[in-house]
Amino acid sequence: MKRILLTGCAGFIGSNFVKTIASEQTDYEFDIIDALTYAGRKETIQEELNKHSFLQFHHLDIRDSSKIEKLFQERKYEGVIHFAAESHVDNSIKNPNIFVETNVLGTLNLLNASLKLFKENEAFRFVHVSTDEVYGQLTDDEPAFTEENQIKPSSPYSASKASSDLLVQSYYETFGLPTMITRCSNNYGPYQFPEKLIPVMIFKAQAKEKLPVYGDGKNIRDWIYVDDHNKGVWDVFLKGLAGEVYNLGGDSERRNIEVVNIILEHLGRSKELISYVTDRPGHDWRYAMDFSKARKELGWSPTVKFEEGIKKTIDWYLENKTWIEMVKGNNK
Template sequence: MILVTGAAGFIGGNFVHHWLGLHDEAIVVLDKLTYAGNPATIAEHLQSGRAILAQGDICDREFVKGLLARHRPRAVLHFAAESHVDRSIHGPGEFIQTNMVGTFSLLEEVRSYWGAMDADAKAAFRFLHVSTDEVYGSLGDTDPAFSETTAYQPNSPYSASKAGSDHLVRAYHHTYGLPTLTTNCSNNYGPYHFPEKLIPLMILNALEGKPLPVYGDGLNVRDWLYVRDHCEAIRQVLDKGRLGETYNVGGKNEIRNIDVVTTICRKLDALRPKADGTTYESQITYVVDRPGHDRRYAIDPTKIEAEIGWKPAESFESGINKTVAWYLENTAWIDSVRTGAYRDWVDQNYATR
């Protein structure tokens, strides 16, 4: 059995689907079920009993200790995090609490649990920490892509809190010998993505006839990684990664934000044309940029390709086709996550832009 934190969220939920499609090994899901955690994402596995949901906070050390003692996982995969940059600008405190204090609390309980194992179990155990390329800061147009040796230069409360969590994981390996692995990924997209993020927001706003808000000049560049490719990378790093090492996971798809939006519009024009004959691009609206908006991210995945043998299977074209189709076909899931709290957040973030 493995224990996965944050596995009712976007990437963690996709990991549950991916893992249980390939393994008989069950998963304990530790999730606080905040606005972005949705049991409906993994409902089929909860109903089958192959995944067990434990609703709780990674900051609650007694709760975590009890889970570890009861289920005796051979690995802990740590996805749980506050992850939306705009939310971190409006309210950084929750990001420090979850991403730094939560990771510290989890590490302390895992260290105690691991330390009490017999020699064989200790040697086999793994703690895999899932992080982000945003810890590296921002790149210029001609700068080389981020590698595992790029200096950390986080520029938002979110990325600073994730950088802090990365450093804690590294320190627990070097100080205590905890068998850790860290992955830093580029921008994920795909099924079950919460509707405040760029790609699902554009799809849903377009279908509802709402403005498609693009920050600044729309020329910020991100390296887009299909979420199931990311899940496979994590699975392979857990199996093959060298202890204490970091592996950067990128999709090799550097695309400007405005080009992502226009691509989505063209897909929707073909799949769900508007009744009035206009294009979805007519809904694009440029809005005031967010503070400290990083200009470009790009990942150099040479290390994970060479050491692990992983490469992304999806191009952006194939991945965005699957993503748009999924959102068109899964309105029940969308309705289940679009709570009043989510609508209030969208109003708060975009009303003054």
């Protein structure tokens, strides 16, 4: 059995990874570490932890280098898939420091601990889960980002992710650590913390509250269903080449206002609930991903159409109010 470390799997994307991918594997053991910040709840993956003895949870902060070092030495991982991060752009504007501490220094701790294991086992692999936001923004007419685009982040969040990407790349170049970076567009789906656009709009629409839309609502994001992203991350872990970056995207560019309108329509609510609010400082205009490299080299492409995925997501939130109450409460 190969033993893999997963970080940040009490959060949105990682918990879905545990449910749809890690739980299905027969050749692997997975250790999960998570600091259980406001965005991470062990309850989200408790059912899987109860069911599968090959999934083990450790309550651990990636900023704690000595505990990370000790765990790596005890558990002798053969690979890491690194999801853990501070992930909310608005929070990064209010408090950038923790973004550097977790996203940059936390990643550095994992790289240092990984390097020691790589020296004992050359099959070791490290996948760093990153974001399209590191590329900065596009105009409406520019071609989608490829892996060759310059890194040009706009927010403290994307700058911290870009910094961690560069560190990861440097561990490949300098030490030969077999690292791979995935850069993915905006995810949506079940178990997303109710602070991001889609869950916020679903809750507000359902409660007939005003839906705050930044600026004129015309910013464009490329939306990907979370399971498609996770399949891409797993493909990169299994088949990706060391030192490479892989863009993953949903092939579903939508203006924010289009997304809000779909939610209102699905919930039978009036567009009068929309309230345009002062734009986020440094708000990127458009993201779009060219994922032809992942398609060609890994055989990966997204499978869920946006209209289908968003309906599934809205229905999931309506049917899972206890989960929402649990994550919004502070009863860890």
